Amino acid sequence: MAREIQSLRKAVIYRMVMPEHTCPYGLKARALLQRSGYDVEDHWLTSHEDTEAFKEQHAVPTTPQIFIDGTRIGGYDDLRRYLGKKVFEPGQTSYRPVIALFAMTFLMSLAVSYLVYGQPLTAQAIKWFIAFSMVILALLKLQDVESFSTMFLNYDLLARRWVPYAYIYPFAEGLAGILMIGNILTWLSVPVALFIGTIGAASVIKAVYIDQRQLKCACVGGSSNVPLGFISLTENLMMIAMAAWMAFAAWGNGGH
Structure with a gap:
């Protein structure tokens, strides 16, 4: 019953739709309103003059602007808050980039293992997972050294x-990962993976667990908001484990 009542509610959106630019937040806001069961009245601001006049009339700094039942809600983020959706604030820490990265590299390793061995879960798949992760992490760092x-x-x-x-590190990590894949x-x-992994682990332990500093991790690049801590330590421990595993395997095969 509540859903039926909500579906009758009226939403009005004013957004920029011009030949050279269609506001992406306006598209997001309209789609979110429609998914939430609102009857959307869509008003286009088709020129910069129209947009500036609208902002001046309603004393707002940006568009889109959403009105629900005659009350101004605000822009896209304000709409998400109004509907009880999560909004990521600028500078907010999040593990999402690292979780997405490790999930994709894990699935990649399973896919390659299945292609090569006919089954996804193999010891080699775990090695590939670590090596793929090293390469992708290095790539993210190299986007803006x-x-x-x-x-x-x-x-x-x-x-x-x-x-x-600090400039050598991402190249060393990427090189070690590529060599380990093959x-x-x-x-x-x-030795490269052991060296950078050991220094990295010691650095995280000192900064986070001894000095109790609140820092952002550079593990997924300089623009990330991933907190320095367990994930960063795990990245380094994975490199150490991979290097030790390969060294042991090479020693067991007589160094070949």
Whole structure:
């Protein structure tokens, strides 16, 4: 019954729709209203003049603007709050980027394992999962090395003593991951992964668990809002475990 009553409610939206620009937040707001069962009256602001006149008339800084039952709700984020939806605030910390990354690399490793061995869950799939994760993490850092290095220098023990290491790190991580995917040049990939993983783990432990500092992690790039802590430590421990695993396997095979 409540759903039927809500579906009768009227929503009016004013949004920019111009030949050179259609406001994406206006499209999102309209779609959200429709999904929520509102009868939407859609008004287009088809020129910059119309848009500025509307903003001046209603004393609002931006569009779109949504009105429900004659009451102004505000823009897209305000609408989400009104409907009880989650809104990510600027600078808000979130584990979502890391969860998405690890989920995708895990599924990639299962897919490749199935292609090669005919079954998804194999020991090699776990190795690929770690190596794929290293490569993708390195790629995210390399998108903006300057931003990454700035954030990295907040906590990495070696980088704070020798700044060039903050620029070398993502290349070393990516190289080690690529070599590990192909299981080639183990003599190079293993010590590189062990070195950067050990320094990274020690840095996180000191910054978070000893010094009790509240920092953002540079693990998924310099623009991330992932908090430094368990996830960051896990990334480094995965590299150490992968390197140790491959070193043990190489030693068991006589170094080949």
